[in-house]
Amino acid sequence: MNLNPIQLFDAESSTFTYILHGPGSTDAVIIDPVDRNCERDLRQIERLNLRLVLVLETHAHADHVTSAGALHARTGARTAAPSGCGILPADVQIMDGDILEFGLNEKIVAHHTPGHTAGSTCFLWRGNVFSGDTLLIDGCGRTDFQSGSSDALYDSITTKLFTLPDDTLVWPAHDYKGNSVSTIGWEKAHNQRLAHRNKQDFIALMADLKLPPPKLLDVAVAANRNLGLPLHG
């Protein structure tokens, strides 16, 4: 049975946060929560009569700070982050292929998808893929900082995500145009950066984007490697 997640939007950084829960249990998982929305997200979980048990990060973000540490402190939920992201205080260091269980037999499968960052990981749950900054709707994450690699991103998207079933729903970490969700089938056929483009063309395209550095790059990555908690020393 396909179940959609609850999708929440942070207008300041155009970030999506997701809440997952399955039948037969009040356990809930949150993916990529944003610091300034901590109260909102806790209230959202309360409104659904759920209990937060797990906080997941797709990567160490450069454009906003996570509330993972705060959510852990407030609720006792475990924190989990991809092992390659340097988020050392996380309770769980996620490896490629790991299965994270919650609720009544709910399973989240981790797919290591390097490219936006070396540790970036996507999560598959009930026909939904939470694609982080790896695959965006009609786009993809940038690769020009923080261990990014266009070569690796191309392989991650085309060999790991585009081999999922066509009707897999794609829930990205960001959208800047008011979109909510896509499908693997649509992205494979139409994604303007990846459809009908070989790796060489993709690398050339990504090298020529001329994007300004993320405003929060220096502070956000360091903070996110500490689950968004204050840094000492």
Next chain:
Amino acid sequence: MNLNPIQLFDAESSTFTYILHGPGSTDAVIIDPVDRNCERDLRQIERLNLRLVLVLETHAHADHVTSAGALHARTGARTAAPSGCGILPADVQIMDGDILEFGLNEKIVAHHTPGHTAGSTCFLWRGNVFSGDTLLIDGCGRTDFQSGSSDALYDSITTKLFTLPDDTLVWPAHDYKGNSVSTIGWEKAHNQRLAHRNKQDFIALMADLKLPPPKLLDVAVAANRNLGLPLHG
């Protein structure tokens, strides 16, 4: 089986648009689409590999213009609007208790909930209520213009919506604080305007809100009564 809708957000008017679809069919329904998002919404439906068959309005909006007429012209989808809203060109004039069918035995039940406007109607589908401007998350629609009535709104919410099962998901037409969804149980217990308040107190509260008139009141309501299509004469 509870299925969540796809929720889309219009940042300019803080309006939610919803896309509904069930298993075994590509038929889709859209609720409260916004004119400037017409292309986005068509693309969203295309990305999900769906076919739009029905456009539903919860009421004649005062804060944005619908794309119902444009969507009908582009896709052939039927348009449906509550009979008390004066949206005369709609293909279907919805009455209280009407059941709108689509897809493979999907049923949407109309509940006439006057108060925000005299014609305002909520739609129930698979444990989800699309509550328009009748019930908002921790709030409710205003009642000070366009056939509004605090007396009627109180009755609509407390006798029609608050008698739905507690775990019914509440998907409002607007949210101004980044929230996505609530439940009947939470709103009954905690809604700051309605929980633990009798009708007399509610009417006094609503009379004292001192809200400015909606910026688009004059143009939007007239346009929405014509499904958002240009007015002649």
